[in-house]
Amino acid sequence: MYQKDRLNNELTIFQKVKNLDYTLIVSVILLSILSLFVMYSTDGGEILFHTKNHFIKLAVFFPLMIIVAFFNIKFWHNFSYIIYFIIILLLIWVSFFGIKSSGSQRWMDVYLFVLQPSELMKVAIILCLAKYYHRLKIENVNSFTSIIFVLSIISIPIIFVISQPDLGTSILIALSGLIILWLGGVKVKYFIYSFITFLISLPFIISFLKPYQKLRILTFLDPDRDPLGAGYQIIQSKIAIGSGGLDGKGFLKGTQSYLDFLPEKHTDFIFTLFSEEFGFIGSVGLLILYSIIIFRIVRIGSISRSNFARLFCFGYAFAIFIYIFVNLSMVLGLLPIVGSPLPIMSYGGSSMLATMIGFGIVLSAKINHKQIIA
């Protein structure tokens, strides 16, 4: 045992490769290949802009995931706060000098692609809080100062992201942060109280929403209110999914997407196209693939010896779950439309970069699962 611990610190490259989690890697590869096919379909059955760029991003970020995995989990532990801090700086930079597009300012040009720092924050917040709770004594978890501190850590990026404005990502960051609080052992009653407070203050929150966001909520409650305007996206999405049936309309045969009835089919509504062409069987298959990934991450977390790795894996698994839940609920008409991509499937560099880095850290946790972090 002692010997192994010592060995762990000095894993050779071969041991690292051997210790990689191949179930996770194969699942991610499958998902990537699937995403390429779907992207090919959104391009109308040709290799055009989106397919090409999606492939390039996969080709760059997948190796990046392996590189991230080869860094010791200790490294990620040590640099957690710094990473969080750097991304906060990026968010500040973006709020001043960012690229504007369709009314919001969230991007920065990083030569290879356009980076959206808020996407990275979705992972960084987990990293940061995992380290915090790893180091926090269990007795202090429910202390006033600790909770205030943690809430501030979550609030700072959210303030920047929400002012971009980007409600979807803010919610995802908030949920990713809160889950670590939950896992860290913050009292259940606090969650219940906050939830009640949230419900009570909901009308006030809604009054602060931008008009288009209010409209989205109204539309969610009744999509037929304005079928050609605000309700159009959700109605068309439901038509596409519903008309897919048991086994779908067939690859490249989704009429809703092919004839341009689907909005945002490359990004937030990619599942709609997939579901139209591959039907209920395909959709459930995709969910199973995602479930395997989530389960695998949870599994890696539960074999990790350090609470940092455990917290990160559990938190990240939950984050992936939340992304899928929010995205699918949105396209299925179960939640209002909030911009949130489907991991790996959706077109978008920052989302993929963040997701791959997250997977990389999980793999690092796997490689170093016996690593103890003081």
Added chain:
Amino acid sequence: MIKSNSGIRKTDVINRRMFIIGVAKFVVFTGIIARLFSLQINENKKYLTLSDKNRIREWKLPPTRGNIVDYFGNVIAGNLRVYQLHIIPEQVENFNYLLLRLKNLLDLSEKKIAKINKLKSELKPWDSIIVSENLSWSQFVKINNYLYDLVGVKPVMTISRNYPFNDVYTHVLGYVSQPNEEEILANEIVQERFVPGMKIGKIGLEKRLENHLIGTNAIQRYEVNAYGKRINQLEHQKGKQGSKIRLTVDTEIQKACGELLKEKAGSISVMDIYTGDIIAMYSSPSYDPNLFLFGISQDEWQLIRNNPLKPLINKTLTGLYSPGSTIKPIVALSALENNVIDTKFKVKCTGKMELYGQTFHCWKEKGHGWVSLKNAMKQSCDTYFYEVSRLLGVDRLNATAEKFGLGKKVLGEYFENEKKGLFPNTEWKKNNLGRGWVLGETLITGIGQGYIQSTPLQLCMMTAQIANGGYAIKPKIIVDNNPLTLEEAKKSMHNEQLHDSGKKLFKNKNNIKIVQEAIFSSTNERFGTSYRSRIDDPKYQFAGKTGTAQVKRISKRERELDLELEQIPYKDRDHALYVAYGPYINPRYALSIIVEHGGSGSKAAAPIAKKLFKLIIDRHELRNKQPNFEEISI
């Protein structure tokens, strides 16, 4: 290394809470799968339909109108293949260049070009503009030859209404033309099936039977994208041609009527006295309804509109005339029925009759001497009928006249503009003119002048109902599913059943017979007013009553002058009328003839009847062989 107590506790907390989340995740994913199941499996049909509704758009093509045929099945309103030229603006690269090319190829006028430009700005870019509705074959070939250079031009073969007998049936059928917005909105079926270029009935039966004739649209289904652009054609669904309508009319007789009234203003109606079938119904002059199909030119329209003989008026149904002496059989019948006179009753005609200081003239200045009913009818003695109507009174006369259909519409349900005419009585005058009835007015009513007004078709029906022995008939112009056969008609008349038709109109059958014989003598005995137009062959022999309707009061000076017809201005000439039925033995057909400003009935109208009766009787056998039945849905 040994873990601290705190570390183990923390790990426990994390694991326990992770378990709760795991359960939550499972529940949520199950929920999502349930939602997918409900959308994709349970509601699959609904969403498939919606998806098809999204992607499939239908284009309606003009429906093909049903044919209208005469009794013998000859098409009198049919359809012709025509060649049209359409432009689809969104496919045109250079609109002005295209118009220039077309202008040279088809000799389009500047006005037409302007019209096309106006249409282009009004229509959606994918709606086709009809440049020419009726290309000649050579133009069509020319366009097809240059098609490579005419991007966005579509030569189209389509179907258009056609009236093969030109002006023969105009007033019966009416015509079709492009509807205006009001006309589209007025008819729900038209509204539903309307496509640009479609034509609807504007007047006559074409209008009245629109909903039967219209047919259903052929439908082309295309797959379209979210912006409405056609991607590919999926299906072509053929439309159903409108119902075929068979009329009771006989084209040969109708044509003969047209010939007989050539260059005259007037009307001829021929009717089956038992079934009420209208054999012919011609109003002269007529015009060619084909002119209206592709938009009539201003010149042609002015020519029709300004014709003094008024071709636009359907004189048979909307022309109102004083019946003149043709009313005398009804006066005689009414007097007989009311026991005012009998066959022995005589009046001395001195050429005029004085009443309260007013003089009422007989047409024969010297007078007829002592006349009985038969002689009075034969020679159309006015004095006799002055005296009879004085004794009868206008109200009793009115009652009989209304029974025989005067003052009521004959075909009202099919021709909305039909006039109902007027047969006055004392009450009518008081209500409408606010003055009391004057006895003198009774006298002139008795010779068919004064307030009394009737349509030619009413006179025809009146005659038919005297001819069939005094039974009511219901005239009709469309052959339907349950026609009254001759046998049925006669039987119902014989049994005096209160069938729709066949209701008896007399008190004493003998009275009808007396009147019939009087009418017979008028045509077939010496000194009869239409004796010169008689036919002796019993096969064709007919009985008729002339009428001459004054259009203006004859002044004393004019009476003394006794001018020839040609010396009187056209507008002031009398209308010539004739009503008749035949053959005299076993009568079958009744007719009424009116020649506007034709002069006297015996000279201008009765000779027409002579020519017509031969044809009518000759056609009778052929008509009898045709089945009197048509499976149609009206």
